[in-house]
Amino acid sequence: MLPIEHFHFCPRCGQPLSSGAKQAASLECGTCGFRYFFNAAAAVAAFVRREDGRWLFIRRAKEPGQGKLAPAGGFVDIGETAEAAVRRELREEIGVTLASVTFLCSQPNAYLYRDVTYPTLDLFFLATLAPGSEPTVLEEVTSVGWFTAGEVAPEDLAFPSMQAAWRQVLAV
Numbered sequence: 509m510l511p512i513e514h515f516h517f518c519p520r521c522g523q524p525l526s527s528g529a530k531q532a533a534s535l536e537c538g539t540c541g542f543r544y545f546f547n548a549a550a551a552v553a554a555f556v557r558r559e560d561g562r563w564l565f566i567r568r569a570k571e572p573g574q575g576k577l578a579p580a581g582g583f584v585d586i587g588e589t590a591e592a593a594v595r596r597e598l599r600e601e602i603g604v605t606l607a608s609v610t611f612l613c614s615q616p617n618a619y620l621y622r623d624v625t626y627p628t629l630d631l632f633f634l635a636t637l638a639p640g641s642e643p644t645v646l647e648e649v650t651s652v653g654w655f656t657a658g659e660v661a662p663e664d665l666a667f668p669s670m671q672a673a674w675r676q677v678l679a680v
């Protein structure tokens with residue numbers, strides 16, 4: 509269920525929300541006029557390329573997409589830039605420091621967590637590691653490795669957004 513479908517009462521005045529109070533991406537209380545917008549959450553991920561042409565992928569430790577390959581990444585914090593978020597997430601997940609970070613593309617996605625389907629906007633980057641930086645397994649990851657482009661088919665990746673972005677990398 510989308511986040512809006514979990515709201516049955518106005519969060520401000522507590523009155524029941526009529527069916528007409530909910531539009532596709534916002535709710536408006538008919539009693540007190542409270543209006544709330546449901547926006548996509550911003551997420552980031554990086555396709556990291558090594559000098560020998562191999563690409564860095566992690567295997568996800570948790571649902572959604574548990575056990576599937578993915579570029580490392582995560583959600584953008586409030587008040588954080590996407591560039592800072594991708595550097596932070598890769599440091600937290602696999603302990604690396606990024607050197608270059610270049611925007612690749614964005615893709616909408618749906619992220620199911622505890623019965624709530626969060627619409628996201630996934631921002632993908634191409635990145636390189638700082639000299640001497642080596643990936644290691646830290647958070648939310650079961651393994652990490654370097655793969656040739658031919659070893660990772662788009663369908664092997666956890667989400668359709670990642671698959672589309674990876675197809676874009678492979679097409680270059």
Ligand SMILES: [Zn+2]
Nearest residue numbers: 518521537540
């Ligand atoms: Zn209200």
